[in-house]
Amino acid sequence: MKIAAVIAAGGTGIRLGSRVPKQFLELAGVPILLRSLEALIAVEEVCEAVVALPAAHIPAARGLLAGRTWRIPVRCVRGGETRQESVRHAVEATPSQADLILVHDAARPLTDRATIERVIAAAWAKGGAVPALPATETIQRVSATGRILKSPPREELYAIQTPQGFRARILRRALESARKAGFSGTDESSVVRWAGHAVSVVPGSPANIKITRPMDLEVAELFLEGGRGSVEPRIGHGIDYHRLARGRKLVLGGVEIPFEKGLLGHSDADALAHAVCDALLGAAGLDDIGRHFSERDPANRNRPSLEFLAEVRRMLDAAGWRIRNVDCTVLAERPRLAPYRDEMRRRIAGALSILPEQVNVKATTTEGRNAEGRGEAISAQAVALIERRIR
Template sequence: MTDAAAETKRKGGPRRVALVVAAGRGYRLGGDLPKQYLSLGGRPILRHCLATFAAHPDITAVRVVIHPDDRPLYDQAARGLDLLEPVPGGAERQDSVRLGLESVADLDPDQVLIHDAARPFLTPDVVDRVIAALDAHAGTIPAVAQADTLKRVDADGRISGTVDRAGLWRAQTPQGFRFPDLLAAHRAAAGQTLTDDAAVLEAAGGAVWIVPGAERNVKITTTDDLRRAERRFQGPGETRVGSGFDVHAFGPGDHIVLGGIRIPHDQGLMGHSDADVALHTLADAIYGAIAAGDIGRHFPPTDDRWKGAPSDVFLRHAGALVDALGGRIVHLDLTVMCERPKIGPHRAAIAGRIAEILGLDGGRVAVKATTTERLGFTGRGEGMAAQATATVSLPG
């Protein structure tokens, strides 16, 4: 097994790779840039879906298939996100997907999700539904029932018939598959031109099922599509609130790390990393606000890379995901619970360090401390607890 495959296995559970197809030239929108790199809401179109996949707790790894000439554009769009190195695509979309699949075979994934770079409004719930359906099916796609009347039209513009729309659905992405099945189907279909990956699996005799998609999960193809998409970012956006809670036991040591600050104490806190209960709690609160799971999904305690790691890495990652989604952290409220050491003398330093890690104004971070009146494990001096609330603003 390769190092990359071993890394995906350490994350536990099914190994799911998201493959984003971004190798098309797509100049129909005008200008000198392929459409996936045009600006939408102040970020490249491609970055929107990359941020959603990077933040999703059930996606093990993300790889983008790009045109070789687009590497500088890709680097800008993917900046700061934890992604696999991109790979070059082929002449047709089907070629690009096959090359992308071949490139992740050494990761030994169980499942793969294929997504079009020009669908920026992907939401976690659509990804959730695709993943859930893969427990029972070899292939599944999000789709929306066709609501408009469909007409068949001759070359001269004359209507030649009305198409019965019963049972017709508009396919979307990400389309999810069991990895070995889709890779084999793409190898068998090499040289053909099929319209999507569901069609590739169908051509190989596989069955594909649908799950509810979302009307907002549109593909940007024309300038009108881009103008409509841009209007989504002209409103007030939405405010999200997430909560976090964490506990660490005391053990041998001569100091604790709390809020990124070293505090002398006659005991230490026990944990896989530096056991900073404050930063762990804040990271979980931020992950909760953006529906990105919890700290254990992004930084598994079974992964030796994080043994003794400073927890500012975890908090900075949570903040980076908010930024990648086009959002901002409005306010953090942290409460630390312990009998000792006394937190009051260190409160300002802790608040300042948290603000520094996340690049926030100090007035956006509140740090409080309390005892539990000698009740419970904190009251008995067996450990420390912390809870936090994160308020985050995201585009609408």
């Protein structure tokens, strides 16, 4: 049997509050997209994988894929306006010799081998199958005004997961028929059923959660860690100071701010990003920014400091540390920084592969005192909390 795997990776991260699309966020040091993809590719019968995602995200996805060695071809295709259209594009790109097609949410990084094999066996035997968990709470139909309309029998209600599996011929025809008829389903199983085919349910897994909200990341990491061991927290402090000079761009937190002066330094002199780097390095006991990103290194000349942050994150990952939050303060008399703080938070969070709500940026003046107050310099301070699990 030859199986093609389709990964639906159209998530934006809006409900997570993340500037980084959720499929690119890291879960225990590994991007969610790679975890989801690796789970399917581990099945020997899978002969090719196709990832459907927005065109703007394809370069980033290809960059991630290029960093791994895959035993089968893995391709990226442009998605559509809806999940159904994206999946159809990916299915059209799968090899014609595929007997079975598995469709999986990129945001389900914890699917297990047993669940995948149950789906494959049932789909091959019956034409289509989905993993599901029986509802454990009362589920009501509710009107637009908030009034309960009906209570469906709980024994008939299941929460449907992915991967969903179908004989390739059935899924291809169902998606094409739905396109021509203008039918839109909530998932592949609803499209296949609309096309007149039966879909069976097999037991899913409680760990096969979909990463949608910030708490889902926390829960997923607990599943990965097995809920064992205690947590070792560490706190680090960082401070950075740069003189203002004409002819330089002013960059703080990765945001270029219109001003007649910029900060003087070997890199882009982003004092805020540098302070965060030192806070994280200090918390992890990994020395300081000067050791890792020397001013004597020509490669760091005019380099964006957000790249330093991304490298620091990788150092922490390698040492088993997880970033819990970062709190920063910028000291500057001018310019006014309040309009740029939210974008600073988003860019710092993106570089660190964490959520914006885990980053706080404040700004204050020194009321005309010292170099900051005289408009000669800008400084930044940061405090970071990190943790790692001790078994």
